[in-house]
Amino acid sequence: MKKDFIKISSKKFRSRLIVGTGKYKNFIECSKAVKASGAEIVTVAVRRVNISDKKKPILMDYIDPKKITYLPNTAGCFSSNEALRTLRLAREIGGWRLVKLEVLGDKKSLLPDMIETLKSTEVLSKEGFKVMVYCNDDPLMAKRLENAGAVAIMPLAAPIGSGLGIQNYTNIKIIRNQTKLPLIIDAGIGEASDATIAMELGCDGVLINSAIAQAKKPIEMALAMKYAVIAGRKSYLSGRIKKNLMGLASTTKKGII
């Protein structure tokens, strides 16, 4: 079998699991979990430096951006302007062009504001960013994002951090059928089987943060997610059997005594 890569923009990745770096107890646990997950891309946030505590450890000392692709994310942005400012700053840190856009619309549900998201996608694409877009599981909006220049469509499984798993199988399948862009489930994964289902629906990848970082054993869960994504991908590519209402024996009747 040909090597199975996920191609985002012009870059190929072997791992189809992207992991977030938030909510861990400390950077050591975070870097161990990233390693266990086998992820080649991690999401990171942009925040003010802490001048008063100069010895405070920083993420870059634990996860080497030369080895793991940093995907700057606009987590916590509630308007197009905030998101644009954040990603322009991220680019300035070290030339990052591949970014994840996330514009939230509601502080309680953390659901995305798709009007602001669409506006930002258009602006960022024109500025030369390669934008992976967090969005609702809405096929029509996904199409608009694609037309606006998105390089990956990232619909939610369920609200961020909810751990509810995929809520709308049908919409995810419709999005899968309509786009050739990488389709990556982002947000709402709760356990390994959720990640497998996402891959079995034909998604190209899964992005997970809370389900790993907040698990009782984050490093073990990172490993579970790695295998879950591989299992789902292989299952999808191998072609499942037809569903039957009645039983079909797996042993021949020939030679029966």
Add this chain to the structure above:
Amino acid sequence: MKIIKKIKINLNGKKLFIAKGTSVYSFIKRNKLQPNKIAIELNKEIIDKKKINKIFLKNNDKIEIVHFIGGG
């Protein structure tokens, strides 16, 4: 005794007094920050890190310095 003139700047939302004639580069170095790990916004404009030794902080300047942290 040489009198060092101070200016008031706003760093990441907090007031700060620094010596007049401080370049952005020396300000960053003094705060033990590595230019390749940060981005700087001066009065809401992102500044080119290659030019920071030629940019001097003025009274009432607003400077934002950001870096990457863990995030989802």
